[in-house]
Amino acid sequence: MMSTTQYASFKSRPLYGTLSPVSATAHLVVAEGEGSEAVKTLVASASAEFLDNATLIYAKGSGPEDATDAMQALGFKRFHTSATATASLPRLNAALDRLRMGTQIYLTGNESALSLFVKACADAGQDYQGLQTEHHGSLARRMQCVHCKGITENVTTQPAECAHCGLLLLVRDHYSRRIGAFQGVNINAEDPADVPAKEEMF
Amino acid sequence: MGSTASLPKFRDETYRDDFSFRNSEQSVLRAPFPFDKDSYMYAVNMELHQRTGQLNSAFNEPFDVDEHYLAEMRDRALVLDEDPLRYQSLPHMEMAGWDTLELLMTHKSQSYPESFSLTRNGHDWHWINRPMGIDQHFRFGDATTLPYSPLEYITRQAQGDYVVLDERQGNLWMDAGMVTTQADWSLDFDIGMNFYEWHAPVPLAHEKGIFDRALKYLLAVQQSNPARRLNWTMTVNPRLDTSPENFHKWGPENTHVTPENVADKLFLRIELQSFWRLPRSNALLFPIRCYFLSMRDISTVPKWGARMHRVLKTLPPELASYKGLDNFRQTAVDWLSQHDDGQPTTPGAQPD
Numbered sequence: 001m002m003s004t005t006q007y008a009s010f011k012s013r014p015l016y017g018t019l020s021p022v023s024a025t026a027h028l029v030v031a032e033g034e035g036s037e038a039v040k041t042l043v044a045s046a047s048a049e050f051l052d053n054a055t056l057i058y059a060k061g062s063g064p065e066d067a068t069d070a071m072q073a074l075g076f077k078r079f080h081t082s083a084t085a086t087a088s089l090p091r092l093n094a095a096l097d098r099l100r101m102g103t104q105i106y107l108t109g110n111e112s113a114l115s116l117f118v119k120a121c122a123d124a125g126q127d128y129q130g131l132q133t134e135h136h137g138s139l140a141r142r143m144q145c146v147h148c149k150g151i152t153e154n155v156t157t158q159p160a161e162c163a164h165c166g167l168l169l170l171v172r173d174h175y176s177r178r179i180g181a182f183q184g185v186n187i188n189a190e191d192p193a194d195v196p197a198k199e200e201m202f
Numbered sequence: 203m204g205s206t207a208s209l210p211k212f213r214d215e216t217y218r219d220d221f222s223f224r225n226s227e228q229s230v231l232r233a234p235f236p237f238d239k240d241s242y243m244y245a246v247n248m249e250l251h252q253r254t255g256q257l258n259s260a261f262n263e264p265f266d267v268d269e270h271y272l273a274e275m276r277d278r279a280l281v282l283d284e285d286p287l288r289y290q291s292l293p294h295m296e297m298a299g300w301d302t303l304e305l306l307m308t309h310k311s312q313s314y315p316e317s318f319s320l321t322r323n324g325h326d327w328h329w330i331n332r333p334m335g336i337d338q339h340f341r342f343g344d345a346t347t348l349p350y351s352p353l354e355y356i357t358r359q360a361q362g363d364y365v366v367l368d369e370r371q372g373n374l375w376m377d378a379g380m381v382t383t384q385a386d387w388s389l390d391f392d393i394g395m396n397f398y399e400w401h402a403p404v405p406l407a408h409e410k411g412i413f414d415r416a417l418k419y420l421l422a423v424q425q426s427n428p429a430r431r432l433n434w435t436m437t438v439n440p441r442l443d444t445s446p447e448n449f450h451k452w453g454p455e456n457t458h459v460t461p462e463n464v465a466d467k468l469f470l471r472i473e474l475q476s477f478w479r480l481p482r483s484n485a486l487l488f489p490i491r492c493y494f495l496s497m498r499d500i501s502t503v504p505k506w507g508a509r510m511h512r513v514l515k516t517l518p519p520e521l522a523s524y525k526g527l528d529n530f531r532q533t534a535v536d537w538l539s540q541h542d543d544g545q546p547t548t549p550g551a552q553p554d
Contacts, residue, residue: 012402146388146446174403178394185446189453
């Protein structure tokens with residue numbers, strides 16, 4: 001339920017809400033980095049039975065803090081840990097493969113991690129509108145270069161260089177859930193000699 | 203509709219490199235000029251897709267075939283050779299692909315029986331496309347009997363882009379398409395999006411409620427009543443493939459328009475969009491057919507020359523920017539001014 005947002009905007013840009021426990025046959029919680037805060041709040045507001053049928057996949061992420069111990073201490077029935085959101089994907093995919101009917105999925109972390117998690121769920125046939133999401137941490141973007149199709153991770157500047165073909169790209173707000181990335185389009189195609197300065201933006 | 207039109211002689215021309223594309227005089231006059239008054243703003247300008255009174259027009263047949271047919275199909279094949287992602291179909295869209303194939307084959311053979319023929323014997327179908335030299339026996343519903351998926355197969359033989367929209371949850375989802383003649387949007391990026399999402403980059407129209415009303419209209423389109431609307435932008439050189447994928451290659455041309463070359467180098471790019479409910483899949487087929495008129499072509503019709511001048515001159519700046527006209531709008535306005543006598547124009551878009 002991507003219902004509320006603090007990032008007003010663009011119709012294709014994902015909106016994130018607040019995780020809140022619902023009645024379900026099982027619960028799959030996937031968290032990255034500072035998303036650990038959302039997991040703590042979720043568990044604190046859940047009924048006593050919540051954890052009995054719940055799985056937590058936690059990726060520490062690239063930030064300085066490591067909430068792995070705190071996450072383990074919450075007492076989820078199943079707990080997997082990973083170094084990064086990307087590294088957590090094989091286990092997330094395995095969990096999605098064996099998901100029981102009626103399982104609620106909760107996703108939290110930074111913008112890039114949420115992109116990856118939502119894409120993994122969609123690829124597994126989950127309707128994105130049934131997912132709960134909550135954003136914590138960086139707004140750094142995954143960006144797809146519309147020209148070479150390469151994905152650049154952790155884009156924080158506007159414009160930004162494509163890590164694959166090297167073109168200088170305007171990072172648009174246009175977002176593809178299927179690709180899990182914002183669109184990057186060559187910013188100085190009309191005049192390659194005009195090279196705008198990069199600004200920290202995301 | 204359903205006359206037995208004969209096709210004109212196909213021009214041997216290109217939409218790239220030397221840009222030898224030209225319109226015959228007839229081709230100019232039959233174009234679906236998009237301006238029915240002297241100014242332009244977004245509107246839900248939908249109407250039933252029917253013939254008009256005009257003897258020879260792009261609206262004569264449900265799927266117009268014109269003198270540019272073979273050149274456009276050659277250009278599509280070149281685009282697909284370079285970038286197969288321009289055709290995509292999500293797995294649940296195969297039935298809609300067969301629906302599309304049936305619709306196009308049926309109408310083409312009814313409209314132009316000298317050029318196209320379809321013979322059905324149960325599921326065994328025989329398709330002949332004489333202009334392209336194609337003679338194909340296949341089994342309807344069995345994709346292994348065609349050289350491509352049904353949607354790719356038939357849209358390699360039909361002018362215009364084709365987007366197939368799945369209907370669910372009260373929305374339309376762009377779940378398949380053949381897109382090689384687009385005004386700067388990417389099927390590869392937009393596939394899987396809903397109606398509001400793929401229109402996200404369009405300025406002003408969301409706030410005006412245009413997309414709410416358009417979606418309502420489209421959801422109500424029934425099999426027997428296809429609809430259409432016109433859209434437009436401008437393109438430097440008659441380049442069909444103005445894709446974002448290749449923007450870094452064609453973008454520099456946007457700065458090449460001068461007062462000396464504007465008449466023949468700058469084109470009004472008209473999109474004849476139509477909307478067809480498909481019978482088995484209940485999907486909506488959305489063909490987007492592109493017509494080019496150079497500024498000189500437009501000036502040969504006095505009413506159009508004057509109107510083009512007024513529309514361009516008064517276009518809201520954010521719309522001009524979104525359409526990518528900033529580099530050459532003033533040059534075009536200046537050139538067109540000699541074709542505007544300042545007198546009132548007659549109602550409607552057709553030539554006087």
